[in-house]
């Protein structure tokens with residue numbers, strides 16, 4: 126039971142990051158490999174602002190600075206590459222990732238910093254100890270996923286996002302400002318990254334310059350398993366990976382191989398379902 | 412002053428010159444058509460006018476305003492849009508949602524409702540299938556949706572790139588009827604067509620393109636009776 130709840134909360138963190146990956150991939154058609162490092166910047170912003178002792182302020186500052194960071198990265202690094210080869214964009218993203226990690230190391234040093242945002246404690250539930258942070262993480266992730274789904278489906282700007290993801294040229298012919306939509310997508314993804322940073326700190330109160338790297342890769346895996354580009358897919362993939370990871374850590378015999386197990390699952394699922402669980406196949410009609 | 416003035420438009424794909432300096436005009440209220448063989452550069456021209464393809468040289472002026480470097484979405488807001496080659500409807504959205512996208516720049520609910528009714532009246536098939544996912548429409552239905560979507564945007568100038576492509580003869584006639592109707596309602600039309608006979612018949616002014624150049628121009632009737640056009644485009 127405890128393992129299951131742990132898995133769900135870890136899955137919630139992965140899902141939150143995967144949502145950002147999947148939105149940016151779906152709409153801007155690029156893999157933003159620096160996404161994990163935005164989480165790390167969010168973590169440091171919380172660490173710095175917690176000096177005031179005000180957690181809500183810390184969260185607000187983290188979200189805001191991640192949004193500014195994400196939008197700036199898009200404007201400065203990715204926008205000039207629109208229309209360039211996907212490989213060039215990917216390499217740029219990896220470069221940005223290292224740049225952010227190095228910057229954090231220069232500013233904050235290489236030792237991890239401790240920061241406690243909230244002491245949430247735990248409750249007893251059906252004989253198991255459940256961390257409240259796990260419930261918060263899971264709850265917020267579900268709400269965010271539902272809100273995003275409704276936003277994309279039922280608002281004018283949300284539908285414009287679908288249009289841009291399908292056909293940029295045709296979207297422009299509707300009068301949609303494609304660059305504006307892509308900027309907005311990065312803003313949303315980065316805000317989610319900041320929240321993921323917060324949940325990470327609720328679970329493990331350490332900030333370091335590489336804290337975003339592994340969760341970033343795991344969340345990317347989750348997004349692909351769920352079907353990259355799909356919002357519920359990101360949620361599904363994240364939760365699945367979180368549970369697998371928690372269960373695997375539970376057994377001493379396979380615990381050291383947890384990462385390998387997760388990536389093997391990715392490979393197997395891609396072999397069986399190349400588009401992931403909820404990914405859509407593109408229909409072409411001539 | 413013409414509604415649309417294109418001067419010395421040149422477009423390159425890498426080192427390949429696709430448009431070698433094209434100049435023409437579209438007068439307000441007219442139907443102007445452009446005919447030419449496959450690969451003549453018609454689509455290149457249509458898309459470079461609305462900035463979907465970058466221009467190397469030349470200027471485009473719409474209602475007296477230089478739009479040579481204006482981004483596509485702003486050109487649409489000035490009152491000019493296009494039914495692109497290959498329809499390019501939004502496959503994952505429903506018919507109704509596609510029409511909503513067409514009205515993206517129109518925030519007035521009243522006129523939106525009126526437009527929607529008018530479209531459903533003109534294309535009853537779309538009304539029947541308004542909640543169907545657009546990607547599952549037949550080719551002809553998709554073409555109607557592409558036209559309906561563009562009309563929802565209330566353009567002063569509507570550009571159509573091969574709207575009759577892939578349609579059965581009956582539907583082709585219907586498309587040309589609709590183009591005439593839209594024009595009667597006050598929309599200026601710039602039409603690219605393979606179906607030279609039908610498009611010349613409804614055109615006030617027409618141009619013939621070959622290898623990235625305009626080689627002939629005249630009224631629709633003049634070109635339809637020209638020996639050269641008859642031979643090359645009207646099958647004898």
Ligand SMILES: Nc1ncnc2c1ncn2[C@@H]1O[C@H](COP(=O)(O)OP(=O)(O)OP(=O)(O)O)[C@@H](O)[C@H]1O
Nearest residue numbers: 424427429447448449450451452453454455456496
């Ligand atoms: N993206 C591209 N890259 C390189 N060359 C291109 C590209 N698009 C078009 N061309 C070339 O430019 C020329 C003009 O193409 P365009 O699509 O404008 O012709 P078209 O008149 O619309 O033909 P069709 O009647 O077949 O639609 C062709 O020779 C084509 O091969």
Ligand SMILES: [Mg+2]
Nearest residue numbers: 453454455496
């Ligand atoms: Mg063409």
